Amino acid sequence: MADTAPPSPRADDLTDEQRRGRACWRCGNATGPLRSDGHAYMATGGTGAPLGFAIVACTSAEEAAR
Numbered sequence: 001m002a003d004t005a006p007p008s009p010r011a012d013d014l015t016d017e018q019r020r021g022r023a024c025w026r027c028g029n030a031t032g033p034l035r036s037d038g039h040a041y042m043a044t045g046g047t048g049a050p051l052g053f054a055i056v057a058c059t060s061a062e063e064a065a066r
């Protein structure tokens with residue numbers, strides 16, 4: 001496993017489907033196979049805590065990232 005910082009997607013940049021974990025956050029592929037790939041966060045502004053979304057990535061994107 002590479003010891004590099006993982007990408008930190010911003011939920012602001014994701015589609016609704018990606019935020020709901022129905023589509024790959026990297027490429028938008030919704031046909032899968034999809035697997036859990038951490039969380040994306042959306043700044044709410046003001047004093048609110050960031051909103052977190054459980055996101056998924058397709059396995060092909062993971063392979064390509066290696």
Ligand SMILES: [Zn+2]
Binds near residue numbers: 028059
């Ligand atoms: Zn993908």
